[in-house]
Amino acid sequence: MFPGTTMLNYIFWMVMGALQVLIVMGLVEWLKSRGRKPVWWQVALLYAGFAFLCAVVAGGTTLMGEFETIAGWYFIGVLGLPVVICLAIAVRLFVMKKPTQG
């Protein structure tokens, strides 16, 4: 993130790590607030989807960093779309739908 620096990079990634905890906990809270009992693998799937989306965005911006801006946008658009759709499906199944078991 901060090329040529020694400290900032480590701090940045540590903060990122901390934020992930917050994200997961927020997700769990959200599920609870929607009257769902958080199931670990559902939470894991939702988070995985989010992580993948981040990876796609990072990939696109990497291309932009290589002065391939157009390619970067296409990358995000094409590879991101399926991820978004899968996420939507996951939300529908794990959050919207009334819980069948447990």
Next chain:
Amino acid sequence: MANEHNALDIINDPKNRVTDAGNAGAGENGNDVGEPGGENKGVSRRNFLKFGGVAAAAATMAGAAGAGFAVGRSDDAYTGYGRTFQGGDQFFNREPFRCDVPVMMEPVGKVVRPEWTEYLFLRLRALVDIIKSGKWTPDMGVEALPGPVGDHYRARPGELEIMLESLQRNVKRAEAWKKGKNKRYALAGAYNMALRLGGMELPGHVQRIPEDPHDEHMRTGKPIPPEDWDYRGIWREKPMEFKSPKHASVLIKRMAHQFGMSLVGITKFDPRFMFKGVMRGMPDKGHYTWGDKVPEHWKSIIIFGVPMNWDGTYAAVGYSTSFDAYFRSRVAASLMERFIRELGYPARAQFPGSNYEIMMSPYVQLAGLGQYSRAGVVMVPELGANFRPAAIVTNIEFEYDKPIDVKMADFCKKCKICAEQCPSGAIPFDDEPQTVVRGFKRWKLNEEKCYQQWASGPTQDGLGCRVCIGVCPYSRKNTWIHAISREMEPRDPTGLVSQGLLAMQKNFFKFHEAEDYRSDWDGGKEASYHNPPWWMRAENFLEIEKDWEYHGME
């Protein structure tokens, strides 16, 4: 499952929460997520976690984007300009892909060694000498063209005309350079010439790195056979014994890296790829006397090389040069030559631009560094087509590297971007190679057409174009996305990965029309593939007004 629940409960435990909140607050570097972290007295725990979670997600996304961009822009992504000296730039693990014979090196007919006239710069020089001598003038036509060069061109109808046209274009190019291009390309030209004349050689056979027997011959007038030249300056009675061929290979490779070479490979010296009638140090470089002799002590060949500057190469034609890579590989060749002779072994450098007894690319393939490509240059996994080698011929017993097959040549069959982009139409479009060249079935670059673009390009010395190297999908900086494709593609037996990559390459990336690369006086836009780097743009530093447009892809 139950444990997982407990785990979550533990995470939700208040005292952990406080630290997390602290981290979130501290971590945000003034990002909005910090706020709830800071002032979450009023906010209920649930809401804090929910909104904090959302904000954290947004921050993560932004962070990922930023990190990605930084990686792409980072100087560390320029392979060959960082970890080279420790060998860190030969990072691709070739072992899983070793094979016995390189792709397209299975003979399909009688294998014949190349004539010296098949090397463009040797025949160009001979042609110019003939014209200078007055023995022949262009209006006399190819039939009257004397000597081996005449035979060469008579065997290839139409090519002499292209070459003569190219000579004319050299003049046009020089005029254009004088008229104004010397301003626009001032920095690119200076960079080019600094490396070439300042870094590598003084004209008139005065001095060159590495030393070249031809210069010695021109100075002394005496013929210098390889048996003398390659052993010069050896002071040991007998060479130092290596513990084993393996030890020899390991040491020499490390030294190649130490001398600044990104990639190095070692293979047996294969005379099939040595020119006939070339031996530097003999009169006329041995064109008329040497024949097809092979010196006894030429047993092994060490191939090493570096990439050309990346930004310049992406800004081909006008802003690219081969001489930075030439300079580095030549210096390394000179050092390696000496290092080996210090240990008591003979050594002879084969180095660019045109100081060879051999064709380089076959040896690069035999040494397992890379594979043959449609454009006629060798592609290597780390650098794509952007690889400029030099070599040392010696008689050390090495443990040789085996060739590799990483499916690059297969990709070439489908990709064809270089052929579509070539401003001179010199690169063939055939899916499968159609031409048989000296007994091997492979794609054949039309050198005369290619050189015509060199002669017409907006450069100071008319030496090079490099568009095919810049646009090659393999010629990419070393970032994680390219690393993923590089590692996945050759391991995928179904070919789906390469199909997907090719689809992305063709649909996501934008390219010029081939004509656009030509000089303005040659019916082109003088476009470069990408725009030149900031330090090559004359208008950024020099007292000139910018009367041109950059057409590079962004």
Next chain:
Amino acid sequence: MTFKKVFSLAIFIAFVGLCGFELTNQIRESAERDLASVRYVRGIASETDAPAQGQAPSGATPKKNQDFNLDDILKETDLDG
């Protein structure tokens, strides 16, 4: 203003922007193509009376060298690859 209203408005504006951009582009291009004329002419008599545009690519039809100014060539041709 419900969320839906706002969202609908937003995407509508985006649609109009993108489609408008595309449409104007295409109309402009056709207008330009209208002005462009003959790309390439070949005749028995001579090739020279073709309009300037789009000459055959380099190397395909090299002209015979009118004046082969040797000195300049020797001066400008770089033989060191």
Next chain:
Amino acid sequence: MSAKTVERISAIAALIILLAAWIAGGVRSKGATLERIGNISEEIVDVRQVGPSVYEGHRRGDAGDKLCIAVAEHPGYGGPVQVAVVMNSAGIIERIALVDTTDTTTYVSRVLDAAVLDAFLGTSASRPPKVDAVTGATLSSTAMIKAANKAAAHIKGTVGESGPVAVSPDEMVKAGLTVALFLAAFLISSRFFRWNKTYARLGLLTAATVILGFLYGTQPSLASLALLLAGFWTKGLASYTALICLVLAFVVFFATKKNLYCAMICPFGGLQEGLGRITKRSPPERTAWMKWISRGFALTALSAALYFRNPSDAEYTPFGMAFSFIGSTAIFALTVLILVASLVVKRPWCALLCPATPVFDYLAFMRNWLTRGRKKEKQS
């Protein structure tokens, strides 16, 4: 002025505008061709049209030396490739010109390198030579060869304007499937259909999306409408499927008052609806002015296409991008936006800017108006 009057006036206006564009386009294209022939060589003077795409002039300075020029075009890679052939009084082709092409320069120049057109020079128009296509630029070269042959044929006077474009059996299958889809739609909408209409409709929509969209990547759009109106289809097309689809849609619409196409056939609609069903959302809120804007778009695009005689001008829809990744960056952005948006609202494109809506509105409006008119007459 009541809303109805406004609608009627604008309806008439639209009709007039389209007509004007069409006529102007006709004039324009004639003029353009003449000018281009003039550009072939300054030798050729006072050129005039003597027949469909056959022109006559004479060599400069010699009114007696008649020159016969024929222009013909054939669909190439990126659009029609137009070739002109100049024949002297001896019946020998003495000039050939690539008058107009939208194909990629590199391909064109490869074909020209291969001296494809030069092969025609010096041959008699009655016996054009056999020329092979250039590998690597097949589409462009075939187009040029075909066009040149057509031009030669024009001179002989023996030419079916329809051209040699044969409809492949594959195309037949496509057309057949399209018709079948419409029949199914018709059946489902009819009251003889006993079973659950909702699911039947969704099933058909899915089938259509898979077949027309993902399999064939062919879907009627404004371009097809322009094609229909400009009458290009008479000259022959590579594929008629989209056109058939469009015509059927109109026919069904006039027969039953229902717009079955959008509801049950449209692949892109199917795509949006499929995504929408993941998160059962309601359609977006479309205000009156939005409606008028979308109508304006359709009208502009259509008249531009008619004026320039270039159907692809009318194309601002994301269909090509969605199913075969064809289109500009803007269209790409549009497509992604639509697909993401259809997770939030139902069928955003259909509801907001799809040209189908205005077109069918227009038809419906005209239909009602005229029929009501007739009713009135009956009453009086």
